[in-house]
Each structure stands twice: as structure tokens, then as C-alpha cells.
Amino acid sequence: MSNPENRHRHLLLLLSVFVIATCGLIYELVAGTLASYLLGDSVTQFSTIIGVYLFSMGIGSWLSKYLDGNLLKWFIRIEILVGLVGGCSAPLLFVLFEYAASFRLVLYTLVSLTGILVGLEIPLLMRILENQLTFKDLVSRVFTFDYIGALLASLIFPLVLVPYLGLIRTSLFFGLLNIAVAGFLLHQFADTKPYRRSLVSILALSSLLLLSGFVYAERIMTYTENLTFQDKVIYSKSTSYQRIVLTANPRELRLFLNGNLQFSSADEYRYHEALVHPALQALPKANRVLVLGGGDGLAVREILKYPQIQSVTLVDLDAGMTDLFRQNDLLVKLNNRSLHSSKVRIINTDAYNFVRQDTARYDLIVVDFPDPSNYSIGKLYSTAFYRELNRLMRPGGLAVVQSTSPYIARQSFWCIRNTIAASGFQTIPYHAYIPSFGEWGYVLLLRNQHWRGDGPLPAGLRFINARTIHDMLNFPPDMAEVPTEINKLNNQVLVHYFEDDWTPYAH
Amino acid sequence: MTGRPTPTDPPESPGRRQFLEQAAGLGFSVLLAGSAGLNACQSSASIAHIKGGMIGANHQTGHLLRYPEKLPQPTQTRETDVLIVGGGIAGLSARRWLWQQGKRDVLLVELSGQLGGNSVGGQNTVSAYPWGAHYLPIPDPRNRELVDFLKECHAITGFDANALPVYNDYYLCHDPEERLFINGHWQEGLVPDVGISDDDRQQISRFFKLVEELKQAKGSDGRDAFAIPLDRSSTDIIYRQLDGISFETYLNQHQFTSPYLRWFLEYGCKDDYGTTLANTSAWAGLHYFASRKGVAANAGANSVLTWPEGNSFLVKQLEQQAQSAIESNKLVFGIQENAEGVRVTCYDVLKKETVAIQARTVLLATPQFITQNLLKNRVASGFQYAPWLVANLTVSVLPQSRGMPLCWDNVIYNSASVGYVTATHQHLNASDQKVITVYWPLVQEPPDVARRKAYETTYATWLSRLVAELETAHPGVTEYISAADCWVWGHGMIAPTPGFIWEESRRNAARSVNNKLFFAHSDLSGISIFEEAFYQGIRAATEILAQIPSA
Numbered sequence A: 001m002s003n004p005e006n007r008h009r010h011l012l013l014l015l016s017v018f019v020i021a022t023c024g025l026i027y028e029l030v031a032g033t034l035a036s037y038l039l040g041d042s043v044t045q046f047s048t049i050i051g052v053y054l055f056s057m058g059i060g061s062w063l064s065k066y067l068d069g070n071l072l073k074w075f076i077r078i079e080i081l082v083g084l085v086g087g088c089s090a091p092l093l094f095v096l097f098e099y100a101a102s103f104r105l106v107l108y109t110l111v112s113l114t115g116i117l118v119g120l121e122i123p124l125l126m127r128i129l130e131n132q133l134t135f136k137d138l139v140s141r142v143f144t145f146d147y148i149g150a151l152l153a154s155l156i157f158p159l160v161l162v163p164y165l166g167l168i169r170t171s172l173f174f175g176l177l178n179i180a181v182a183g184f185l186l187h188q189f190a191d192t193k194p195y196r197r198s199l200v201s202i203l204a205l206s207s208l209l210l211l212s213g214f215v216y217a218e219r220i221m222t223y224t225e226n227l228t229f230q231d232k233v234i235y236s237k238s239t240s241y242q243r244i245v246l247t248a249n250p251r252e253l254r255l256f257l258n259g260n261l262q263f264s265s266a267d268e269y270r271y272h273e274a275l276v277h278p279a280l281q282a283l284p285k286a287n288r289v290l291v292l293g294g295g296d297g298l299a300v301r302e303i304l305k306y307p308q309i310q311s312v313t314l315v316d317l318d319a320g321m322t323d324l325f326r327q328n329d330l331l332v333k334l335n336n337r338s339l340h341s342s343k344v345r346i347i348n349t350d351a352y353n354f355v356r357q358d359t360a361r362y363d364l365i366v367v368d369f370p371d372p373s374n375y376s377i378g379k380l381y382s383t384a385f386y387r388e389l390n391r392l393m394r395p396g397g398l399a400v401v402q403s404t405s406p407y408i409a410r411q412s413f414w415c416i417r418n419t420i421a422a423s424g425f426q427t428i429p430y431h432a433y434i435p436s437f438g439e440w441g442y443v444l445l446l447r448n449q450h451w452r453g454d455g456p457l458p459a460g461l462r463f464i465n466a467r468t469i470h471d472m473l474n475f476p477p478d479m480a481e482v483p484t485e486i487n488k489l490n491n492q493v494l495v496h497y498f499e500d501d502w503t504p505y506a507h
Numbered sequence B: 001m002t003g004r005p006t007p008t009d010p011p012e013s014p015g016r017r018q019f020l021e022q023a024a025g026l027g028f029s030v031l032l033a034g035s036a037g038l039n040a041c042q043s044s045a046s047i048a049h050i051k052g053g054m055i056g057a058n059h060q061t062g063h064l065l066r067y068p069e070k071l072p073q074p075t076q077t078r079e080t081d082v083l084i085v086g087g088g089i090a091g092l093s094a095r096r097w098l099w100q101q102g103k104r105d106v107l108l109v110e111l112s113g114q115l116g117g118n119s120v121g122g123q124n125t126v127s128a129y130p131w132g133a134h135y136l137p138i139p140d141p142r143n144r145e146l147v148d149f150l151k152e153c154h155a156i157t158g159f160d161a162n163a164l165p166v167y168n169d170y171y172l173c174h175d176p177e178e179r180l181f182i183n184g185h186w187q188e189g190l191v192p193d194v195g196i197s198d199d200d201r202q203q204i205s206r207f208f209k210l211v212e213e214l215k216q217a218k219g220s221d222g223r224d225a226f227a228i229p230l231d232r233s234s235t236d237i238i239y240r241q242l243d244g245i246s247f248e249t250y251l252n253q254h255q256f257t258s259p260y261l262r263w264f265l266e267y268g269c270k271d272d273y274g275t276t277l278a279n280t281s282a283w284a285g286l287h288y289f290a291s292r293k294g295v296a297a298n299a300g301a302n303s304v305l306t307w308p309e310g311n312s313f314l315v316k317q318l319e320q321q322a323q324s325a326i327e328s329n330k331l332v333f334g335i336q337e338n339a340e341g342v343r344v345t346c347y348d349v350l351k352k353e354t355v356a357i358q359a360r361t362v363l364l365a366t367p368q369f370i371t372q373n374l375l376k377n378r379v380a381s382g383f384q385y386a387p388w389l390v391a392n393l394t395v396s397v398l399p400q401s402r403g404m405p406l407c408w409d410n411v412i413y414n415s416a417s418v419g420y421v422t423a424t425h426q427h428l429n430a431s432d433q434k435v436i437t438v439y440w441p442l443v444q445e446p447p448d449v450a451r452r453k454a455y456e457t458t459y460a461t462w463l464s465r466l467v468a469e470l471e472t473a474h475p476g477v478t479e480y481i482s483a484a485d486c487w488v489w490g491h492g493m494i495a496p497t498p499g500f501i502w503e504e505s506r507r508n509a510a511r512s513v514n515n516k517l518f519f520a521h522s523d524l525s526g527i528s529i530f531e532e533a534f535y536q537g538i539r540a541a542t543e544i545l546a547q548i549p550s551a
């Protein structure tokens, strides 16, 4: 039974066991890591991924009995498939994360597919070897190699692979190893001759695919740059309007909407204090406030520091945002339960429609919309929109508009200011430095009224005081006023300025 | 939410994102389906998910007119001073004018369930949309009647220090307005620019210089060469003789040979008249460009007013600016003069019974191909109508390569349709779902042949044509179309064929009969645009007021 020819043969096959066991575990680890990286909550992610993976392997093992005929040929084919599916899993998941309607479905489909294929491998190999070893030898050797492979995988994955190769390259690399096993067996076993040709070309194509993925891994990462958060993702959700991602490190929380940073808990107080206090310190009698955008409740937190405020109406399109900032403990702490205040009414609707239909009047309107990066947001910065605000303001009332960066988007900032001025307001432009964003701009809207920056401020502010307000009014030459056109619904010049301003920063 | 991108994180370009979405989707489906799924995209099965059908069965009601003897005898007789037949723009405009001049005993009957005629609109869960007319260029301020009407609609909100009208920002077409898909690229504006030669460019600018001159030109009678309403144009033979030749001949005579320029001009003829260069009169072809003399305090000369529901916005305004009676679902099928005035028989399409209406005066605000069936011994010669297909599609994504993003008006160079208008463009809120209205003049064959074929064409066939048309500029759009409805306008627009506008038969058809029968319809102007229908209504109403003592 153990002639040298056969010995050689089963040693090779056992070596394959070792390699495929390593690969199999690596795919599982890659999926688990990716899931917790992208979806957060690593315990749940890891545990469900491992469960589904093992169960799928069970399905694979069960299915193996339906494979008959030339078992070696089956095995080689399955190796190629494992290599392709497992190898591509990480890049695919990365790319699809943002675009797939149901990312979990994609994730678990891929995990099951890999699991089933991997589950087929060992039973098939055992059947190939069954006539060459006694049963006890067969079982003991196959599983020994299997578990050694697993140990190796679990050690090199965190210590070598993730830090040096990254997830995408790791998965592609092990895909290549699976395919190498297929190639090796094809080469070593004479009985593969009849079908060698056809399999070799498939093999070559698959390796080429994986190799090019390996070479272009950086590119794949930049495609998915929105997802390469530096920090740990602790929450993520796709609402019908946007993708919300929250990341954390020991120093700060960061909120991303569609990959754009919204705030960092380390310095958002600067942004929100600057947004609210220059207006409210000048309105000691204010009691009704309207906030447009700002579903994070952070501007509301600042507003509620004034005891005279009786009601705050918060209009934000996305219930997913306002719910998150009412429910998540960390965020509720950050906004100081502002969205739970009995003074606050939350309305989830489109701000433009709301403003056109609303009949209430306000002492202060805080406008905190996304930057005018497309035509539909551009409408919220038009003369027509500001005229609607005018209608909603009580006599003596004020409004304030976040107005993008006067340093980076200088034309855009002054276009917003000039548009407001053309809509029947006096304006007071100002700016503040927010480390996470850089210089940021705001415009205060007044109607024939006096404004001073030395009114009463609530206690405990960290950024705004009378001196800061005074300093914020000064625009150094590199941010100084530039002439612009007026943004109207029928010209939308602001969107063009904004595109112009940001082009030098696009890579 | 502030959504501010940071310097390392540039604002995302929608083009790139859409491309990625597509690429990713494609990659994944290939992975799952393997080679078997690849060829399936083009097959007809891929339109099965699109819901909709043919809308607008008015021509069937209209066909009842062919056999009036089959309709029931009247069961009752009613009386009115003035009866207006037809609730299109012309009829509604006449009703409004009569009301404003104190004429109250007026009844308007309309065969369809909905007022508006060729300016009706529809509505689904995503948006209101037009089925026909969808915009109005800002008018020449000398068109006083129209300016007054727009004031009453709050489309004009005031006048600036120079007496220039200030238009309502919500009704002026929002930016970005127009784009053209040409040489594989979406360019801004409809005049071809991408990939054209210097000679083309020169011819195009020569043409527009000519148009500028014609805009200013006055005839020997001191009137504008080209005016709206067109009856106010100069009678000077220098200009009027242009009506005798085709626009094509005119362009040949003036060495306008550039295929790009000629495409653009033919697009204009198709879009405004439903005709080709060869069967449009040169006068009408030039009128399209040289009659637009709008000015505004807050908009450019070529600005247009538009609404998600199209000109049915104006229909509603016309309706609301008068209170006299309106009855819809009423088909007028017989008209007889008698001693007291006119006796009209009218079939109630819903109740399936006939009423007789005794009126002192009747205004027929119906197109002449119908009017000639209603009156004995009347032939409307020279009146030719262009058939159209209009479709409203609900889409979530319009995949496209780089170039100008979605505009209000979107035209595909050298294609059969005249493109599509985005009904949701004037919405103020952002939404993924859009409704687009595709306009398709059926000019390939003579109107009567095209009309018959259009009525016979099934929904499935229209749908596959529409999808093929859109796919040329938006590869992969089919799967994103969730609904599509189609409407065939058998007699969509009066065709200003050479000689039609300034020859006798048009003016004869507008002439009142025995001071009892009056006529108003855009086809009496020879071109079908809102302004002409509006004017015809006022003209006829004025004639009526001159005949009968005011009440």
C-alpha cells in the first residue's frame, strides 16, 4: 500500500490540507473583521460571521457526497472557486458597502458561499485519500494538518497580515494561495493530463484577476475612501437620505454623513457656540427659535442655555438623524439631552417646504444646512429662500446662516453673504477657527436693527466671549470680501462657485 | 447638519458616484449570474417591471362625432346667453375675458373630464407632470393682456424702477436649464458646441446675428416684423413672402449648410410645431426665434416660466379668474342656428344622455378639424395637425457619463424624440425619484398616416421605443424606470406649413358667422402656443361683446 509513488502523492495532498485550512480560517477572519469594521459592534459581528461560516461549512460537507466521478478534478475546480470567491471577498465587500442596498445580505451571502466551498474541501480530500491510508491514519493526519493550519492563520492574521498587508491584500493573497494549490496539484499529478489544458487557462485567468486586484489594492481603497475611517466605527446606518457613520477614539467621537465629516466632539463646541451665541446674546427677549438642519441637537443645546427661550422648532429631513441623537447614549450626552427637552419640537420634513408653509414667527432662525455642493441644496441658499425667512422673522428678530469656509471657498462664502444682502437684509459676516474643519464662516441676518456683540452670555461657554465675537468680525486679506453674483433659483451661481472653490482640493 | 467636506475630502461629484454605483452593481451581478446573465440586459423581459399604460382616450369620445345620429335625442333644453364649446386655453381665456368685462351668463362645456385640452397635466405619488404644454416664455411687455394675466397669477410679482416686470422666482425655470447629449457627451445648452468645426460655429453665430436683426426689424407699416400674437406682425411683403417658402429652402438660399445648425433648427420646428424643416414655412421657422422679446428685472430674455404640472398651472389660473359655469364630460355634437340664436346639442358622456342648449351666441373654441364636423358647409382647408406621443416616466436614477448633470430640458442630438423635460425640476425639495416627460413628434410620415399608426401602436411597442431612446444617453436606465404612461395626441399641433399662416383660409375660418357663431382656437393663428390660444380667446370674446348689449 505505501509504495513511494503513493506516499509522495498523499504527502502532497496533506500539504494542501495545511494550506487550505489556513486559507479557510483567514477568509473567516477577514469577513469578521470587515463586518465589525464597517458595521460596528464587533462581538455581534464576529459571532454571527463565525456561526454562519461554520454552518455553511457543514452544508458544504453534506453536499460533498453528491460529488462523484473524478474527485481530484472536482477538488481542483473547487480550489479555484474558493480562491476566487474568498480572495475577492474583502475588495468586494469594501466596494459594495456603500452602494449595495442591503449590505448585510451581500455580506452573509459571500460568507455562506465561501463557507460552503471550504466545507467541501476536506471531505473531498479524505475521499481522495481513502484508499491510500487506513481510516485512523487518514483522520488523524488530515485533522492534524487542518488544525495546525488554523493555528498559523490565527497567529499571522493579527500580527503580520492586517498590519502589513491590509485586509484587501490579505484576502487576495490567500485567494492566490488557493489557486496555487490547484495549480500545484494539476502539475504534480499525471492523471490530471486529460483536463489539464482547460483548467490551466481558467487558472491563469483567475490568478491574473487576483493579482491585478493585489496590485491595485490602493486604488480600490481610494474608491472606498469614504469608508476608510481612521477610527473605530461604533455606529452606522443608511437612512433613506444618507449614510450615517459614527466613529470613536479615546479623545473624540466623529460623525460622518455620506463620508463627510460633520463634527468631532473634540471641537464641535466651537462651531456651535459660534453659530448660536453672536445672535442670541443680542436677543435678550427672544423666546421662539427655529432651527433648520442640525438634527444632531448640538445647536439646540446651545440655544437652551438661554432660560428665556420657550420653544425651539427643529426641522431636519432625516428622522434617522434625530432619532440617533435622541437614543444613542454617547450622543445624548454630547447634546446634553437637548432633543428630549419639553421645549423642543422635532419636525422631520424638507426645510424648504416647511418654510413655505409655516405660519409661525420666530425671534431667531438658525440655518445649518449642508454646503451647497449640488443643485438641490443650492436652492436653500437662494434669494427666494431668504425671502421666505424674512417672512418668518418677528420684528426685531435675527437669523444666522452657516456659510461654508471663507478661506477655502472664498467666492462661495461671499456669494452667500451677497445673496442674503440682495434679499432685503443687512448682514454681519463672521468666521471662527474650528480645528477639524479650518476657518468656518457664518452670516448674521438683520433688518434695520442695531446689533452689538457685548450682550449677556450664558455661563460656561468655552469659546465665545465678547472678545471672541469682536475678533470673529475681522476678515484678514486672504478671506476678504470678493464681488460675486447673486444666487437665484434661475442661475444657481453658488453651486458653480462652490465647485470652483473646491476643485484645487480634489485629488 | 452641516455636511461640510474637509480639504482632504472633496465634494463628491454625482457623476463619479453614479458611475461607481453602476460599476459595482454590474460587477456583482456578473459574479452572481456568471456568464449566463450577461446578455439578458437587452431582452424585452427587462421592461416587464415597468408599470403603466395608454392614457387619454379623448379621441374615442371625439370619434362619437363621426356618427352623431347614433347619439340619443335631447331630454331637456337649457338656456344661456353665451355658450363656449371647448375648455382649452382659448375657451377659458374667452370665458375669463367675458367675465372680467361683466358678461356673466356664460356656460362653458368641455368634452373631457378635465379642463385644459392640450395643456392638461397629471399627477402621481412622486410629482405632478404635464401631458402637453409645459412652459411659457416670458412675454414681450407690450403684450399687455398677457402681462396682466400673469400679474393676476402672481407669476409677475411687481415691477422694478425701470418698469421691468419682476417674475416669481418659483415659476421661472430653475438653473440648470438645458443640455444636449452630443458626440457622447452632455453639454450645457441646446446649440451644438461639443466637437463641431469652426465653419459650423461661424454659421451658427451668423444665424443668431440674423435672428437679432429680425427681432429688431420693423416693416414699412411700423410694426414688428415678427410679433406675438402673430396677427400683430407687420404686413410688409418683405417679411410675409417668407411664408411662401419652406424653412429648408430659406436656409439653402442663405447658405446655412452646417448639419449642426440645421439639426438645431429642425429640432426647433419639431419642438414648437411638430414639423420638419421641409414642411415648415420660413416665416414660422424664423418667428420661433425672432418673436421672443421678453424682458424681466430678474431674468434673461430667453427665460421661461414652468411648473411641475406644466401649463395646467395656467389652466387652473384661467379657470379661477372667472366664476361663470363650467360643465365637463359634455360633448357638443350638433349646432343649428335658429331665430333666437343657436341651438346646440350636447351629449353627457357620463350620464349617457343628451341636453339641448339654446344660446344667443356660441363660441367654438375647438380645433377646426372638429369645428368643420359640427357645422354644415364648412371646410377647413389647409389645416394640418402634427401627431405627438408624450410619455411620463418615473425614474430613480438616470445613469450617465461625465458632463452636464440633469437639467430641466434634456435633448439627445439626432434622435427621433425632442428629448425630455424633468417635471420634478421645479420642486424645492431634493428627492431621488423623478418624473420625466418625453416629447415625441411623429414626423417620420405624413400626419394622417402617422396618426393612424400611432393609434394602432400598442403600449408595449411605445414603451420599448421610449426605453431604447433613453438608453442611448443613459445606458442602464431601464432598470430604474418604475412607471411609464403614454398619451397619443392625434391632432397635437397645427402645422404652419408653407403658405398657411398668411393665406386666406386661416383668416376666413376665424370670421364670425351671422353674429351668432364665433371662433377661437390656437390653430386659427397657425401656430399652437399658449400666447396665441390666449389671444384668440380674447379676440373672439371682444367680438362677442361688440355684438351683444352688455348685461
Ligand SMILES: Cc1cc2nc3c(=O)[nH]c(=O)nc-3n(C[C@H](O)[C@H](O)[C@H](O)COP(=O)(O)OP(=O)(O)OC[C@H]3O[C@@H](n4cnc5c(N)ncnc54)[C@H](O)[C@@H]3O)c2cc1C
Residues within 6 Å of the ligand: B058, B085, B086, B087, B088, B089, B090, B091, B109, B110, B111, B112, B115, B116, B117, B118, B119, B131, B132, B133, B134, B135, B136, B311, B330, B331, B332, B333, B365, B366, B367, B370, B388, B390, B439, B489, B491, B492, B493, B520, B521, B522, B523, B528, B529, B530, B531, B533
Ligand atoms: C405635446 C404638446 C406639447 C405642447 N407644448 C407646449 C408648450 O410647451 N408651450 C405652449 O405654449 N404650447 C404648447 N403646446 C401647444 C398647446 O396646444 C397650446 O398651448 C394650447 O394648449 C392650445 O389651446 P387651445 O385652446 O387652442 O386648444 P385645445 O387645447 O385643443 O382646446 C380645445 C378644447 O376643446 C375641447 N373640445 C373639442 N371638441 C369638443 C366638443 N365637440 N365638445 C366639447 N369640447 C370639445 C377639447 O377637449 C379641448 O379641451 C403643446 C401641444 C402639444 C400637443
